[in-house]
Amino acid sequence: MTPAARIEAAIYLLEKIDTERRPADDIVRGWIKARRFVGAKDRRALRERVYGILRRRSRLGWHLENENFKASVRGLVIADVILSDRDDPSEIFDGSTHAPKTMNNEEERLALALVGKHLEDPAMPGHVLVEIPDWLANSLKKFLGERFMGEMSALNQPAPMDLRVNLARVTREQAQQSLNKDKVATEPTPLSPMGLRLAAHSDIARTKAFRTGLIEVQDEGSQLLSLMVGAKSGMSVLDYCAGAGGKTLALADRMGLMGGESKGRLVASDTEESRLKRMDRRLERAKLTGLIEHHVLSDGDDWHADNEARFDRVLVDAPCTGTGTWRRHPELKKRLSEERLKDLCATQGEILNKTAPLVKPGGRLVYATCSLLPEENEAQMVAFLKAHTEFEVINWHIVWEEAMPKIPTPEAQRGHYLRLTPARHGTDGFFIAVLARKS
Ligand SMILES: C[S@@+](CC[C@H](N)C(=O)[O-])C[C@H]1O[C@@H](n2cnc3c(N)ncnc32)[C@H](O)[C@@H]1O
Numbered sequence: 001m002t003p004a005a006r007i008e009a010a011i012y013l014l015e016k017i018d019t020e021r022r023p024a025d026d027i028v029r030g031w032i033k034a035r036r037f038v039g040a041k042d043r044r045a046l047r048e049r050v051y052g053i054l055r056r057r058s059r060l061g062w063h064l065e066n067e068n069f070k071a072s073v074r075g076l077v078i079a080d081v082i083l084s085d086r087d088d089p090s091e092i093f094d095g096s097t098h099a100p101k102t103m104n105n106e107e108e109r110l111a112l113a114l115v116g117k118h119l120e121d122p123a124m125p126g127h128v129l130v131e132i133p134d135w136l137a138n139s140l141k142k143f144l145g146e147r148f149m150g151e152m153s154a155l156n157q158p159a160p161m162d163l164r165v166n167l168a169r170v171t172r173e174q175a176q177q178s179l180n181k182d183k184v185a186t187e188p189t190p191l192s193p194m195g196l197r198l199a200a201h202s203d204i205a206r207t208k209a210f211r212t213g214l215i216e217v218q219d220e221g222s223q224l225l226s227l228m229v230g231a232k233s234g235m236s237v238l239d240y241c242a243g244a245g246g247k248t249l250a251l252a253d254r255m256g257l258m259g260g261e262s263k264g265r266l267v268a269s270d271t272e273e274s275r276l277k278r279m280d281r282r283l284e285r286a287k288l289t290g291l292i293e294h295h296v297l298s299d300g301d302d303w304h305a306d307n308e309a310r311f312d313r314v315l316v317d318a319p320c321t322g323t324g325t326w327r328r329h330p331e332l333k334k335r336l337s338e339e340r341l342k343d344l345c346a347t348q349g350e351i352l353n354k355t356a357p358l359v360k361p362g363g364r365l366v367y368a369t370c371s372l373l374p375e376e377n378e379a380q381m382v383a384f385l386k387a388h389t390e391f392e393v394i395n396w397h398i399v400w401e402e403a404m405p406k407i408p409t410p411e412a413q414r415g416h417y418l419r420l421t422p423a424r425h426g427t428d429g430f431f432i433a434v435l436a437r438k439s
């Protein structure tokens with residue numbers, strides 16, 4: 001692809017990302033896969049441009065607004081070529097085959113006005129500099145205090161790729177050696193005892209370790225969450241918002257379910273059948289087929305009543321804004337609205353109320369989000385504990401020491417709940433609360 005054809009493809013992809021709800025990764029991967037002419041260098045350049053613009057979007061958008069230019073993807077790309085590459089966009093937007101069409105008068109006016117300017121401008125407000133929506137800045141600033149700028153900039157950096165080793169099948173070192181043979185270099189993750197971090201992004205799906213179910217792609221924060229559930233062999237465990245089963249598989253590993261022996265009950269439920277279905281291939285690879293119960297949740301079924309006080313552990317990996325995953329999914333920033341946050345908070349409250357009775361006396365409810373917003377985290381816990389006096393919080397230090405006695409507790413925000421953050425822990429942002437049902 002010519003440099004201009006890459007820019008034209010980036011415009012197409014950014015427009016698609018803006019209009020569809022699918023993850024940007026799916027959109028970019030799907031486009032590349034359908035075009036055999038896209039080589040390795042093109043892929044890298046395309047990803048850098050698309051993700052780069054998603055991560056520079058507020059600053060680029062500020063320049064467009066400052067020049068009274070009506071927001072558009074082409075406008076953002078023109079601004080990026082000038083402000084990030086210091087190139088002349090008229091050499092790219094030349095209308096030749098596969099190149100973007102020539103700039104119109106307004107775009108030429110914008111290009112002219114931006115020459116000599118810098119991506120960051122002293123007049124930019126803080127939320128623009130750290131690339132977060134205006135309406136979220138106050139709540140996050142209040143909550144994070146002096147850590148606000150550091151946390152927000154860490155959230156705007158590309159994330160490393162982490163793998164979870166299936167410890168029931170191999171040791172971390174054996175998985176590492178197998179990956180080495182496929183020319184994939186990894187390091188042990190700093191906190192999770194079952195994690196490997198890739199030195200550089202690579203196509204994991206082609207490795208023997210992946211094909212044979214020895215590893216799964218999973219952020220270190222998610223691995224730590226599954227450990228904090230404290231699932232053990234012989235327990236009854238429910239992964240209530242299981243989705244495609246990222247945490248379910250890790251819980252099965254903890255419970256020693258591999259190998260066909262039944263060592264407890266593990267149930268994966270979700271309201272979306274299609275998501276649960278996506279778990280099947282992963283279960284097959286991990287040799288877990290038939291060992292995990294699936295349940296599609298629907299209003300008015302008897303399932304909740306039938307399962308009252310049945311579980312030693314209930315994990316609620318709640319639907320949330322995903323603000324903690326913005327390193328991987330910068331497209332989510334634009335898709336989030338105050339209304340969406342309000343709806344999600346209501347759903348989280350409902351889920352907590354529905355799952356509380358499922359926990360056995362003496363059992364635990366583990367509530368987690370991949371969000372940094374106190375509305376979805378501490379505020380939910382305040383409301384829950386007020387309404388459910390049969391529950392009490394277990395301080396996260398105690399749970400960590402039980403689950404990972406050999407790994408010192410990391411430095412974290414003070415309080416009962418564990419908050420993992422990109423700036424402090426190098427993981428996605430996570431909130432983890434462990435609540436015990438009084439006996
Ligand atoms: C954060 S995702 C779960 C990710 C999953 N645990 C994993 O590790 O891959 C949240 C899930 O909650 C599900 N969900 C949404 N509303 C729900 C509800 N009312 N009850 C149960 N699950 C719900 C969504 O379908 C989604 O799969």
